[in-house]
Amino acid sequence: LFAAVIFSMTFSLNRIAITEGIPVFAFVFWQCLGTALVTFVAAVATRQLPSLQLKDFRFYLLLGIFGTAVPITLFAFAAPKVPAGAIALGTTLVPILTYGIAVLFRIDRVHLLRIAGILFGLAGVLLVLLPEQSLPEPGMAPWLLMAFGAPLCWACCNVFIAILRPPESQPIPLTCGVFACASITMLPVMAVTENWWIFDATMTDGDWALIGTIVISAIFLVLTFEIIRVAGPVFLSTYGYFGTLMGLGWAALYFGEVP
16 A cells, blocks of 8 residues: 555656656666666665676566666656556556466455456547547657556566566565666666756755655655565555546645546
8 A cells, every 4th residue: 555655756756847847768767777776776785785696687578677777768758648547447447467477377366256347448438539539639658558567577587577577576676776777767768869968956856756756756666675575466456446536636736636
């Protein structure tokens, strides 16, 4: 529940940061770098430095790209184009997709009740996407579909964590390694697209929103690693249902959006 409360806030914070003028790729880079630095300080304080072994680095890189850099970029592109509450609906896909992928990889079993839940979940998302009057403008649908690529990335990574996570690893150094690799990945992307941006003396709402996403990202991924270790990826993914409701609430609070 706590993870859902804080994570659902990022949909609105992303919108604030991008509409305030922070370039998309720079936003993703600074969020990843900032989270890596925050968790590195926590790792030093707890004497749990990230491992630099090759098997650990491969794990960092996989999650850094597909669990962090790619989904954050998709959300950042869609943030100024689609209401934050509509983007929050994408989190309902996380448990649906996680369960399906977990069954494919044989770390969960087929349950008729869960399959029925998947079908109802998909039907609910289609009720939002298909009717022309469901979004403020019909042209928003492609941007919303782009944003829905992020839940697919997260669902895959939830399962990858359960399968590939080094058994002796701890959540804080893992989070540091993942976001460090994500920031390294985004650096050449930012350079090629010339999306340079840096904090200056005048802290705007966008700057504070970026800092907020850094803190939330650090806490959320640490919780993700721990919850998957204790209860598995499908249990973790249920934050998507709570996160949807809370994401709509944050959007109503920040922007006055009415679903």
